[in-house]
Every structure is written in structure tokens, then in C-alpha cells.
Amino acid sequence: MVPGIAAALIGDPVYAQGVATFTLEILGHAQSETKIKRVESLLFGLEELLKKHDPKFEFEKSSSQEVRDLLETAIINASRANTESKIERLRKVVFGHIVDPQPYDYTTRYLDLGVRLNDDQVLILKMFVETEVDLHDLREKLKDLRIISENAKDVELAMFASDSKASSKQKEVFKYKKDIHKKEMENTEFDFESVVNKRRRMISKYPEDEFQFLFNDLRVLGLIYNPAEGRASNTGDQAYYQCTALANGFMKYLSEDSG
Known part of the structure; x- marks a missing residue:
């Protein structure tokens, strides 16, 4: 047949x-x-x-x-x-x-x-692609929160300057909003690190040499990359690596429901 x-x-x-x-x-x-x-x-x-x-x-x-x-x-x-x-x-x-x-x-x-790719590499890539969705959203949220923080610095300097005409009530409201913003920033950073730690837990399941071999191959194949490479902020922590469009498209097909 x-x-x-x-x-x-x-x-x-x-x-x-x-x-x-x-x-x-x-x-x-x-x-x-x-x-x-x-x-x-x-x-x-x-x-x-x-x-x-x-x-x-x-x-x-x-x-x-x-x-x-x-x-x-x-x-x-x-x-x-x-x-x-x-x-x-x-x-x-x-x-x-x-x-x-x-x-x-x-x-x-x-x-x-x-x-x-072998089965372990697919599992690693799957984890990175799935967590990248949440990390992307949290990364964008942190970016917006940091912009707000930077913009608020000038407002704060003017409001609390010796010649400021801001009322005590206005200063009180500003401090209140600043505290809320700080708390939101801390919570978002915590959520971001919680997702990164999911990756770290997977990484820790492999002997270091074995993981390096598997992970470096994914990098050579253009599936993951280090967004901080060449920057002073680069820690080399592989849990922070990001996925390429090639990785996302590949895993989309592997996870697609055939029903």
C-alpha cells in the first residue's frame, strides 16, 4: 500500500x-x-x-x-x-x-x-521560546516604567526646590504616586526574574559541560542570541538570552495543534 x-x-x-x-x-x-x-x-x-x-x-x-x-x-x-x-x-x-x-x-x-537537533536541545529551545513571550512583555513594561521614572526626576526637582510654589498637598500626592510606581517597578522586576529562574532551573538539570555543548550549538544555528553582547552590561548569563525569529517559527510548527 x-x-x-x-x-x-x-x-x-x-x-x-x-x-x-x-x-x-x-x-x-x-x-x-x-x-x-x-x-x-x-x-x-x-x-x-x-x-x-x-x-x-x-x-x-x-x-x-x-x-x-x-x-x-x-x-x-x-x-x-x-x-x-x-x-x-x-x-x-x-x-x-x-x-x-x-x-x-x-x-x-x-x-x-x-x-x-537532539531531543534535549528541542526541550531547551521550547523552554526559551515559551518563556520569551512573558519576558518580552515584562521587558517592555520595565522599559516604560523606567522612562516614567526618568521623566519624574525633573518634576521632583522642580516640585521640591526651595523656590517651588507646589503646595504641601501636591507634594504629598507626588510622594504617594512615587511610592506606588516604585512598588510596581519592584513587582515587575520580581516577575521578570521569576521567569528567568524557570530557565535557570532547566539549565541546572544538565552537567555544565553538556549544557554548554547543547546551548552553544543552538547559538551557532541562529536560534538564540545574547542581546547584551559587546555591552558593559553583559554578564554572560545564558538565562537572559533571547530567541530569534527562526526559533519562534520552528517551535510554532512543533507545538501546533493538528486537530
Whole structure:
């Protein structure tokens, strides 16, 4: 039995007498039974995802040449994938592109990342991407609060100057608002560090040398970066690193609900 996707890609379901034949037609060199089974897993699993998403989905009517090219890349990568989890990532990337397309060049990178990263790296990246959402909002809030603090300095100097005409009531209200603002700043900083500590707890689960190897690879692959690099404020604390658009797009496909 050949998957409908395979028949559609080859364009001749009669010729495609099985997934093995299809695989050899596409890859040429994939002659081992293990490689064939890997590609079978990719294709049959992809069909299941698409049918679950839309029972009436027909690959041959819905796919563009771009999708076919991506699927061929996924097949080649699947034949080389040494774990089922890597094949699952390839499956999710192709499915994600079909139902929610991202730029072609990005998706080809996702297919490479699907087999390049190991399971621990995906877990680390998942944690960083998920926490980055909260950190981004808190970072923006802190930025706004600091601007307010800076602007308030001039007001405070003028209000409490010896020649100030501000009333005691006005000064009292200013101090009250300043205290509230200070408390809000402290609470926001606490919330920010609480999220960062989630990352630190994950980092602490790995031996230092192992984590450095896994994390540096994510950095080299363009998935994370140090926003403070080259600045005096750079502490080198990896828990403060941020995620790139490539990381966000990749994890979006991996976490996308297929239902």
C-alpha cells in the first residue's frame, strides 16, 4: 500500500507499488530497509495528520510545487534520521507549512533543524521560546516604567526646590504616586526574574559541560542570541538570552495543534 501523498508526488500511483519503490525513486541511494521504514513513518504519519486536520483533504489538489519540494527534502532527511522523534519533527514541519505556510527558506531550515537537533536541545529551545513571550512583555513594561521614572526626576526637582510654589498637598500626592510606581517597578522586576529562574532551573538539570555543548550549538544555528553582547552590561548569563525569529517559527510548527 502506498500513501496517497507518495502517489501524488510521483504522479503515477500504478508505478508506485509500495512505499519502498517510492522511496527509491525519490532518493535513489536509500536502499536499506531501515531507511525505507523511516520514510514510511514520515509519509503515513503525515497523511494521518492531514486527515485529522481535514478528513476531506487531498494532497494532490492542495499541494504546490513548493510543498512537493519541501516534502522531497523531508524524505531525504527522514531517511537519515536516527530517532522517531526526529521523524516526528519533520512530519510536523511539513504539516505546519501545508496548513499555515511560512517563507519557503525558513521552512527548509526547519527541516534541517528537525534532524540536526537532539531531543534535549528541542526541550531547551521550547523552554526559551515559551518563556520569551512573558519576558518580552515584562521587558517592555520595565522599559516604560523606567522612562516614567526618568521623566519624574525633573518634576521632583522642580516640585521640591526651595523656590517651588507646589503646595504641601501636591507634594504629598507626588510622594504617594512615587511610592506606588516604585512598588510596581519592584513587582515587575520580581516577575521578570521569576521567569528567568524557570530557565535557570532547566539549565541546572544538565552537567555544565553538556549544557554548554547543547546551548552553544543552538547559538551557532541562529536560534538564540545574547542581546547584551559587546555591552558593559553583559554578564554572560545564558538565562537572559533571547530567541530569534527562526526559533519562534520552528517551535510554532512543533507545538501546533493538528486537530
